[in-house]
Amino acid sequence: MVRRGPGRAAQVAGGLLAASLATALQYRSDFWMEMLTGLSRSLLAFGPVWLVFSHRETVLGWSADDTVLVLGLYLLVHALLAGFVEPNLGAVVESIRAGTLDFVLLKPADAQLLVSVRRLAVGRLIDVPLALGVIAWALAQRELPSGSDVLVALVLLVSGLVAMYSLWLLAICTSFWFVRVDNLRFLLWSMVDAGRWPLPVFTPWVRWFLTVAVPIGVVTTFPALALRGEWDARLLGLGIAVGIAFAVGSRWAWRRSLAAYTSASS
């Protein structure tokens, strides 16, 4: 009898993470290279913010400190996407092409869980503490947020992360039909970059696009607004709704995709 439930999922995820960590640590040079490129990229991200705010105090009500808070959240999401989501879901594309997804589907565990925690780019995850440091610095520049503000920010952050992971999964699902979806992933990354700026600086339709289509705004600007104490039930509800909609939609698409899986010839 195979167990089910959260304990079983934790067992599967634990086994996969231990193996992926062991694999990642096999290549020390890759680790250092990933870490250096990730850190350089993160530090360079401050350039445009410095450039803008060296000329003016605020942009549409957002000060330099608030913008750095959004930037810190963007760096956090970027690190998690690059260190965790992209290596795993990117590997699915190769698995489909080579037919090795067969082995994933032969394991008595949820296939979506199996493909989502197989790999780690540990060097990229080093950006996570850097991002947390930037967020802490930005918060320290103003009155500290209340407990409820922090809680709402965390809920929005998690909901936004779920939405971004789901968006990647949706993109990967297309590879069951098209096999090569590299261009779609490049396009996603370039749209994710818009998340380094607060949503209000964009035109209304771009704001909506970055909330409901490529929901990077939900995971950067929404928590930043909550930490500034500028949240209401509508913002919280929208953030949660986007997370749930993406999670349900991507789960449905994943199941449909598996049913269409044709495997590779031997």
Next chain:
Amino acid sequence: MIELSELVKIYRVPVKSPGLWASVRSVFSREYTEVRAVDGISFTVEPGERVGFLGPNGAGKTTTLKMLTGLLHPTSGSCSVAGHRPRERAPEFLRDVTLVMGQKQQLLWDLPPTETFLLNRALFDLDRREWQDTVDELVELLDLAEVVNRPARNLSLGQRMRCELVAALLHRPRVLFLDEPTIGLDVKVQQQVRRFVRTYNERHGATVLLTSHDMDDVAALVDRIILIDKGRVRFDGGLRDFSERYGAGRRITVRGGLSVLGPLGFTAAEAGTCSATVPADEVNPLLQAVLARLPSADVSVNDPPLEDVLARAFGEQT
């Protein structure tokens, strides 16, 4: 244990005429054709049976195995394995089966095989003691104690394939689907793999469905053959029935004497012998003719080699 009823799998495959203009046109409007990879296959395999599932390339063998393991969904018809519908991928079903593919590997490439074994322990939710006992048993049977702690990428193909078998059998499946398990291996490792599969089958009563183009695999491992071609079953029966049906008689082999026996239809065979294959009722007259010309000839009469039988069977089908 395994039941298939009118199982069909149709693939939709894009077709394109040659030339640049056709390539440009295919970007906007693509034409498809339907390929019936499996076209109404029915058979039953009893628990503990060892069955060879044979056919030429493209006959539908691997597609059938993938439907039986739940990787592909049938277009129509039904199949059940160990009481489960494979397409539902129930955890209990996946605990009961395994698929070994000679051309694909599940070992973690950068890590020693022991790491894959550990990972499979978590994925199959195996009790630590049972898992350790199984690892010890399989590693000993396959003579792998020296290599399981080296990174998989540093192992030879034969060592990796044997480790693949361990990884595939850690959960002690009751049904083994083996898709060309000895492809590319040297003779010694092939024999080791065959011995191992046989031992596992006898020790655990596991059902084995094997596809292979290596007739030594078939001769050593299976008691029953299911021959398919163009997605349909063409023969289903015992190994001996198969030889009799497609073997077209018996093979008479004589040591030396080709120059004398050539006129009787003998041709040169391996290791200085010559041979002729004739229908069963012509064996005695031919033997008498041979002994009349070479009274002290060293003669043997056997079934023709399985390769010849299969080549003949494929020839009749295509």
